[in-house]
Amino acid sequence: MPEAAPGERILVVGPSWVGDMVMAQSLFKTLKARQPGAWIGVVAPAWSRPILERMAEVDEVAPLEVGHGEFGWATRRRLAAELRGRFDRALVLPRSWKSALVPFLARIPRRTGFTGEQRYALLNDRRRLDKSVLDQTVKRFVALGLPASEAAGGDFALPRPELSRDEANLERLRETLGLSSRPAIAMMPGAEYGPAKQWPLAYFRELAEALVAEGHEVRVMGGPKDAEAGEMIAKGLEGAHNLCGRTRLGDAVDLLADCRQAVTNDSGLMHVAAAAGTRVQAIYGSSSPDYTPPLTDNAEIHYLALACSPCFERTCPLGHTNCLNHLPPARLLRAIRG
Incomplete structure (x- = not known):
C-alpha cells in the first residue's frame, strides 16, 4: 500500500477510452494546482496504466x-475492499451506474458525479449535467473537480494534457524497429x-507516398486491429513503417513525441500525439x-462542416461519407508543408 501523502486523498474513477483518459489529465492538473499536497489515485482499466x-x-x-461490457461484481467488490478507508473523496467521470460502484462499496465519504443511469444512491454529491454549458468532454471532467457553484458557469481554466517522455525507451525503439534519423x-x-x-x-497511402518522396519517414501507428490498414499504407514503400500492433501504449508516447507531425483521425492516439507535443x-x-478537439x-483541424455533419454515427447514414471523402490528400500535404 502506498504511503499516505499530506492533504486530501482523491480517488478518480477514470474513463474507458484512450483519448478520454488523456483528457482526464486536465482534471488531475486542476486538482494538484489547487491542492499540491493531494494524493490522486485513479481507478482505470489495466491497459491505461x-x-x-x-x-x-x-x-x-x-x-x-x-x-469491456462486463459487470464484474466480484472484481469491483475486491478492489473496493482494497481501497476502503484510504480516500476522502471520489470523482466518478463516466456516467454509468456500474462506474460508481467501487467508491460506494469502498465507503468513500464524498462521492461526486453527474446524475445518470439511476445511480442516485451511489453518489452523494450529484451534479446536473448542462450540456449547453459543459459542451466538451474535458470541461465535464474538470467541472467535477471544482465546487458546484464555480463549475456551473463553465468559465474555468482547462490545463493542457502533457505526457512525459522516456528518451532511453525511444532510442531502444529506434533500434529495434529499424527507424531512421x-x-x-x-x-x-x-x-x-x-x-x-x-x-x-x-x-x-497517397499522402505517405508524397511524404516519403520529400524525404520524410512515415510511421503508421495503431493497435493490432489496425495492422492490416497499416500494411495497405506502408507496403512496398521504402521509408514507411507499419508499426500497428508492434508497440505498447507507452511506446506510442515516445514515438509520437519524436515525430514532426501526426496525421490522424479523431481517435485516442490523436489526443496522445497532442499531449506528447507533436503538431x-x-x-x-x-x-x-x-466536442473533442x-x-x-x-x-490544424480538417473538417468540412457539411450540412449532415456532425452526425456522430459509426457508419454514414447517407452511405457516401462525403465528410471524409471530400478531404483530399493534397490538402493535408499543403498543411504539413506549412
Whole structure:
C-alpha cells in the first residue's frame, strides 16, 4: 500500500477510452494546482496504466480488471475492499451506474458525479449535467473537480494534457524497429468508434507516398486491429513503417513525441500525439472538433462542416461519407508543408 501523502486523498474513477483518459489529465492538473499536497489515485482499466504513468499528477493507479461490457461484481467488490478507508473523496467521470460502484462499496465519504443511469444512491454529491454549458468532454471532467457553484458557469481554466517522455525507451525503439534519423511523420488510420471517423486508406497511402518522396519517414501507428490498414499504407514503400500492433501504449508516447507531425483521425492516439507535443493534423468526419478537439495550440483541424455533419454515427447514414471523402490528400500535404 502506498504511503499516505499530506492533504486530501482523491480517488478518480477514470474513463474507458484512450483519448478520454488523456483528457482526464486536465482534471488531475486542476486538482494538484489547487491542492499540491493531494494524493490522486485513479481507478482505470489495466491497459491505461502506461498512459497514467506518464502523468506527473497521478500518484497511484488502481487497475480494474473488468472486460469491456462486463459487470464484474466480484472484481469491483475486491478492489473496493482494497481501497476502503484510504480516500476522502471520489470523482466518478463516466456516467454509468456500474462506474460508481467501487467508491460506494469502498465507503468513500464524498462521492461526486453527474446524475445518470439511476445511480442516485451511489453518489452523494450529484451534479446536473448542462450540456449547453459543459459542451466538451474535458470541461465535464474538470467541472467535477471544482465546487458546484464555480463549475456551473463553465468559465474555468482547462490545463493542457502533457505526457512525459522516456528518451532511453525511444532510442531502444529506434533500434529495434529499424527507424531512421529522417524527419518523421506519424499516421494514425484507426478510430475505434467506426468507419465514419476514418479517412480513406487510399488517401493515407497517397499522402505517405508524397511524404516519403520529400524525404520524410512515415510511421503508421495503431493497435493490432489496425495492422492490416497499416500494411495497405506502408507496403512496398521504402521509408514507411507499419508499426500497428508492434508497440505498447507507452511506446506510442515516445514515438509520437519524436515525430514532426501526426496525421490522424479523431481517435485516442490523436489526443496522445497532442499531449506528447507533436503538431497534429486532425481529420474529423462524423464527430465534431467542437466536442473533442485536440487539446493543444499546435494543431490544424480538417473538417468540412457539411450540412449532415456532425452526425456522430459509426457508419454514414447517407452511405457516401462525403465528410471524409471530400478531404483530399493534397490538402493535408499543403498543411504539413506549412
